[in-house]
Amino acid sequence: MDETRLFSRATFLTQAGGALVGSAMTTASCLGGQSAAAGAHTWKGRKDSKVQRWDVITIGNLSRNRYWGESDAQGVRAAICTCTLIVGAGFRLLVDPSLADAVEMGRELDRRTGIKPRDVSAVFMTHEHGDHFAGLAHFPEATWWAAPGVAENLNTSAKLPRRVEGVMDRLFDAVEVIATPGHTRTHHSLRFDCDGLSIVAAGDAVATRDFFRERRGYFNAVDFELSARTMDRLAAVADIIIPGHDNYFLADFRSTAG
Numbered sequence: 001m002d003e004t005r006l007f008s009r010a011t012f013l014t015q016a017g018g019a020l021v022g023s024a025m026t027t028a029s030c031l032g033g034q035s036a037a038a039g040a041h042t043w044k045g046r047k048d049s050k051v052q053r054w055d056v057i058t059i060g061n062l063s064r065n066r067y068w069g070e071s072d073a074q075g076v077r078a079a080i081c082t083c084t085l086i087v088g089a090g091f092r093l094l095v096d097p098s099l100a101d102a103v104e105m106g107r108e109l110d111r112r113t114g115i116k117p118r119d120v121s122a123v124f125m126t127h128e129h130g131d132h133f134a135g136l137a138h139f140p141e142a143t144w145w146a147a148p149g150v151a152e153n154l155n156t157s158a159k160l161p162r163r164v165e166g167v168m169d170r171l172f173d174a175v176e177v178i179a180t181p182g183h184t185r186t187h188h189s190l191r192f193d194c195d196g197l198s199i200v201a202a203g204d205a206v207a208t209r210d211f212f213r214e215r216r217g218y219f220n221a222v223d224f225e226l227s228a229r230t231m232d233r234l235a236a237v238a239d240i241i242i243p244g245h246d247n248y249f250l251a252d253f254r255s256t257a258g
């Protein structure tokens with residue numbers, strides 16, 4: 001008997017078994033399910049949240065994406081941001097209104113949720129970059145909110161027909177305003193619980209899933225190290241991250257995928 005072959009076969013089977021378990025864990029995590037092999041996954045969200053549902057209204061894209069082989073030096077397409085609607089008892093909160101064209105903004109809101117712009121109670125801006133408030137004027141009946149530093153920047157820009165109110169409290173007693181500096185100094189995101197999951201509408205604190213995977217700030221970040229630490233903090237508190245320019249994703253995929 002060739003002991004080297006025997007050893008190799010045993011080693012192979014052990015490694016193959018391990019790989020299969022690892023694969024099952026990854027698959028279960030990707031599907032949001034629970035794997036017996038992995039043990040019960042502990043989600044971070046509370047079940048008694050006042051948030052009833054949330055929907056991505058527009059899936060954003062970047063003007064240039066280094067993970068697609070594009071240079072940071074110049075934009076190659078128009079950027080739009082990811083816009084999200086958070087709905088709870090008595091409120092509809094829109095995050096980062098993305099579309100400058102009123103008809104398009106209304107159409108996307110209707111396609112994803114069936115509601116009209118006038119049904120939105122409040123609009124929150126994560127930061128003062130133009131693509132994150134491009135559609136704000138289409139919600140004249142809503143309250144306009146941002147963290148105080150962002151509101152000040154927006155109000156002094158003279159680009160808006162009326163003032164944005166600074167807020168730091170829990171919005172509608174359901175949604176937390178959290179400081180997420182790095183992309184800009186005053187950037188703030190929203191965190192809330194829904195269906196037992198902890199969800200962060202990150203704005204540009206996270207550009208896309210690829211940027212989050214490498215904890216990399218977008219090319220125009222004011223502080224890349226601070227951006228990375230902010231993403232670490234978001235990974236610790238979120239099950240799901242809604243980035244500024246991509247579809248939403250599981251925050252812990254990095255640890256489960258190895």
Ligand SMILES: [Zn+2]
Pocket residue numbers: 127129183204
């Ligand atoms: Zn930005």
